[in-house]
Amino acid sequence: MDVLRQLRGFYRERLNYLILSILCLAAATALGLVYPQLLRKLIDDVIKPGNYGDVLWIAITAVSVVVVKALLQFLHGFFGGRLGNFLAYRLRNACYEKLQFLSFRYYDTAKTGDLMSRLTGDLEAIRNFVGFGFAQILNLVLMVAFGSTMMMTISWKLTLLTMITIPFLAGVALKFESKIHPAFQEMRQALSSLTSAVQENVMGVRTVKSFAREPYEMEKFSHRNERYKDNQIFAAILWSKFFPVMELLASISVAVLLLAGGTFVIKGEMTLGELVAFFSLIWYIIGPMWGLGFHINNYTQSKASGERVLEILNQQIDVRDKPNATVLDPLKVKGFVEFDHVTFAYGNKMPAVTDIDFKAAPGSVIGFLGGTGSGKSTIIQLLMRAYNVNEGSIRLDGQNISDISVHSLRSQISTVFQETFLFSSSILNNISYGMNNVTMDDVERAAKLAKAHEFIMEMPDGYDTVVGERGMGLSGGQKQRIAIARALLKNPKILILDDATSAVDMETEQEIQSGFQEVMRGRTTFIIAHRISSLRHADEILVLDEGNVVQRGTHKELIQVPGPYQEVYRIQYADHLARATRTEGEAESS
Ligand SMILES: Nc1ncnc2c1ncn2[C@@H]1O[C@H](COP(=O)(O)OP(=O)(O)OP(=O)(O)O)[C@@H](O)[C@H]1O
Numbered sequence: 001m002d003v004l005r006q007l008r009g010f011y012r013e014r015l016n017y018l019i020l021s022i023l024c025l026a027a028a029t030a031l032g033l034v035y036p037q038l039l040r041k042l043i044d045d046v047i048k049p050g051n052y053g054d055v056l057w058i059a060i061t062a063v064s065v066v067v068v069k070a071l072l073q074f075l076h077g078f079f080g081g082r083l084g085n086f087l088a089y090r091l092r093n094a095c096y097e098k099l100q101f102l103s104f105r106y107y108d109t110a111k112t113g114d115l116m117s118r119l120t121g122d123l124e125a126i127r128n129f130v131g132f133g134f135a136q137i138l139n140l141v142l143m144v145a146f147g148s149t150m151m152m153t154i155s156w157k158l159t160l161l162t163m164i165t166i167p168f169l170a171g172v173a174l175k176f177e178s179k180i181h182p183a184f185q186e187m188r189q190a191l192s193s194l195t196s197a198v199q200e201n202v203m204g205v206r207t208v209k210s211f212a213r214e215p216y217e218m219e220k221f222s223h224r225n226e227r228y229k230d231n232q233i234f235a236a237i238l239w240s241k242f243f244p245v246m247e248l249l250a251s252i253s254v255a256v257l258l259l260a261g262g263t264f265v266i267k268g269e270m271t272l273g274e275l276v277a278f279f280s281l282i283w284y285i286i287g288p289m290w291g292l293g294f295h296i297n298n299y300t301q302s303k304a305s306g307e308r309v310l311e312i313l314n315q316q317i318d319v320r321d322k323p324n325a326t327v328l329d330p331l332k333v334k335g336f337v338e339f340d341h342v343t344f345a346y347g348n349k350m351p352a353v354t355d356i357d358f359k360a361a362p363g364s365v366i367g368f369l370g371g372t373g374s375g376k377s378t379i380i381q382l383l384m385r386a387y388n389v390n391e392g393s394i395r396l397d398g399q400n401i402s403d404i405s406v407h408s409l410r411s412q413i414s415t416v417f418q419e420t421f422l423f424s425s426s427i428l429n430n431i432s433y434g435m436n437n438v439t440m441d442d443v444e445r446a447a448k449l450a451k452a453h454e455f456i457m458e459m460p461d462g463y464d465t466v467v468g469e470r471g472m473g474l475s476g477g478q479k480q481r482i483a484i485a486r487a488l489l490k491n492p493k494i495l496i497l498d499d500a501t502s503a504v505d506m507e508t509e510q511e512i513q514s515g516f517q518e519v520m521r522g523r524t525t526f527i528i529a530h531r532i533s534s535l536r537h538a539d540e541i542l543v544l545d546e547g548n549v550v551q552r553g554t555h556k557e558l559i560q561v562p563g564p565y566q567e568v569y570r571i572q573y574a575d576h577l578a579r580a581t582r583t584e585g586e587a588e589s590s
Contacts, residue, residue, distance in 0.1 A: 003306035004130070010094065011087040011130060021079035022135050028072035029142050032284060033150055034065045036277035044273030076135065084131020088123050095119055095312050103319040104386040108346070113196050118312060121188075122305035129302030137295050140288040147285040154274045154281075161260050162282060165253045169246060169289040176242045177293035181300060183235045190228040197221050242293070250286045257282060319385055325405040333412050334362040334397050335493040335524035337383065342392035344382055351390070352378045353547040358540065362493075365525045367535035369565065370544030376528045377418075378547075380496050383526070384413055396494075414487035418499040418528075420479040427456055428463040431485045442489060450484035495525045497534075532565075532572050541565070 011018070038058055046054045095118070151159040201208060201217055208217055261275045270278075337360040345351040353375040360366045368376040382389055385401050394401045401409055422430050431447060432438050443463065447453040455478055459465040467474055467482075474482070487495065517537075527534055535541050536555045543551035543558070543565050551563050558565040 003303050003310065006310055007306060010090040011083060014083050014086045017079040017083035021076050021083060022138055024072045024076040024079065025135050025139050026142055028069045028076065029139055030146060031065055031069045033146055036280045038062055039280060040273035040277035043276055044271045080131040080135055084127040087130050088127035091123055091126065091309060092119060095309060098312055098315065101317055102315055103317055104381065105318055106315060113192065117192065118308050122308045125302045125305035126309065129298055133295060133298040133302060137299065140292065140295060143288045144285055147281050151278060151281050154278050155264065155270050158257065158261055158264065158278060162253045162257050164256065165249045169249050169286065170292060172245050172249065173289055173292035176238065177296045180235060180238050180293065181297050183231065183238060187231040187235060190224065190231050194224045194228050197224050246290050253282055253286065319388055319406060321405045322403060326399060326403055327405050328408040328412060330412065333493045336362050336397050337494065337524055338395040340393045340395065342382060342389050342394060344378060344387060344389050351547055356549060358542060360524050362524055363522050364539040365520060365527065365537060367538030367541040368528045368544060369535060369541060369568065374544040375547040376544055377498055380498055380526060380528065384415065385409055412492055413494045413496060414490045414492035415496040415498060416483050416487045420483040422467050422479055422482060424467065426464045426466050427482060430467065430482055431489055433486055435489060438489060446485040446489035449488050450481045452481035452485045493523055495520060495523045497525065497527045499528050499530065532569050
């Protein structure tokens with residue numbers, strides 16, 4: 001119930017629904033006690049004395065009870081449903097909102113499938129329990145309490161005798177639950193591994209086909225499918241054993257009742273009507289016992305689900321605004337970026353970057369060159385404040401970025417990532433993502449600068465063409481150009497190009513680069529590139545190796561000195577250099 005308490009804030013406003021739902025159910029349950037009384041009355045006061053005038057009244061009472069009970073049950077469902085749906089709605093929104101603000105650190109380890117199941121299956125389990133399960137458990141307690149009290153008023157001896165099997169019934173129900181619960185959990189895991197196999201297969205269909213791994217994939221799926229089937233069969237066998245055992249135990253109660261109760265009637269210790277009323281009360285109690293395991297299972301499942309949902313909601317956001325964080329005035333931002341001896345490590349790992357120290361004057365271009373894993377993207381992520389630095393500081397226009405509101409900081413930065421993500425929406429929406437008040441002219445201008453306009457116009461619906469999941473239907477270069485247009489439209493003070501032109505050919509790169517020259521004007525730009533051609537015009541190039549700056553300078557300076565930059569230059573420009581040497585040699589010999 002601790003989980004329920006923690007979730008209280010989400011349903012407190014509709015607590016009246018919970019109370020009404022429970023009251024309606026309790027009233028309906030109490031009304032159920034009228035039937036045994038009516039039966040008793042019918043036999044003892046009407047049939048036996050031949051007082052048939054009352055039959056009509058008994059019949060009218062029985063029908064009235066049914067109608068009122070049905071109405072109460074409807075109201076219980078109505079209020080319970082409203083409460084459950086309200087809670088699920090609030091929790092879904094809260095989780096989604098939390099996911100928007102959780103930092104990159106959280107997403108480094110989060111699994112998509114797991115998050116999806118928390119927001120769907122787990123929320124559904126909570127909705128069911130708070131809406132209905134909780135009231136059902138209370139109802140079960142009430143039924144046993146009401147029923148046994150009434151039985152006691154009829155015959156305490158018979159009550160004690162027939163109650164002998166109740167602990168066994170409860171024991172079997174609990175034992176069943178202890179077996180079916182893990183079986184269900186196992187089934188859920190098996191289903192989740194089955195669905196992730198399908199998901200991975202669809203996402204990686206190209207890789208599967210290019211490696212001709214279809215038979216392996218089929219075998220993998222078949223194993224998982226078999227595991228799921230075995231789990232289902234196991235659960236089905238458990239269920240099929242449960243009902244006969246419960247029925248057997250219930251029948252023992254009934255047999256004891258007939259034997260002892262019949263004797264009491266014959267001896268005149270109780271009336272026939274009382275025996276019949278008692279008989280129906282037995283079923284009034286035993287019925288809910290059958291559902292005991294189910295309700296407990298429902299409770300434990302929703303408790304586990306509640307914990308999984310609360311885990312998201314209670315996640316600490318490590319990158320967040322300070323209480324009086326500065327909100328930048330876009331018109332006053334100059335774009336002066338300073339890294340002051342910055343060191344950062346992901347979790348407990350070795351530092352990804354160490355002692356990074358540089359200044360980027362407003363409007364200047366800083367280039368980063370380095371092998372895979374040398375820390376280039378990390379520097380950029382730190383500037384966006386995706387993570388907090390461990391040592392040193394990063395400043396924008398002299399102010400530590402940790403004192404600036406995250407939203408206003410990021411509003412000044414546009415990034416074109418190495419991997420382009422496009423939403424499944426129109427190209428227009430993808431380019432103008434997150435921007436209000438942009439005109440079609442603005443969008444087209446940005447697309448033209450990114451050299452995307454032409455191919456967009458060749459598409460069937462131009463800017464309204466919908467690009468599917470993961471930008472399906474577009475080439476890598478086309479997707480990247482749309483991402484570049486998106487970044488340019490934002491008109492940021494700081495522009496980050498994280499290997500932005502890696503997916504386009506040299507010629508297009510040149511074209512985009514010349515477009516960049518124009519848009520980079522007045523903006524501080526950071527370029528991460530593997531090609532030296534992208535960095536030649538940078539005001540300063542930092543060469544990174546294992547998180548350390550090993551060389552720095554302009555292109556002209558760096559090609560003069562032996563070191564990694566010169567080596568990369570020699571490799572990338574080998575043809576060009578060979579041609580130049582040949583021409584020099586020919587000139588000398590002639
Ligand atoms: N999210 C992360 N969690 C843990 N370690 C990470 C994470 N991202 C990067 N790293 C590690 O930090 C180091 C620097 O990685 P980074 O992505 O900055 O390199 P990079 O120079 O941009 O590489 P590439 O050119 O391949 O993109 C690497 O050792 C990498 O394994």
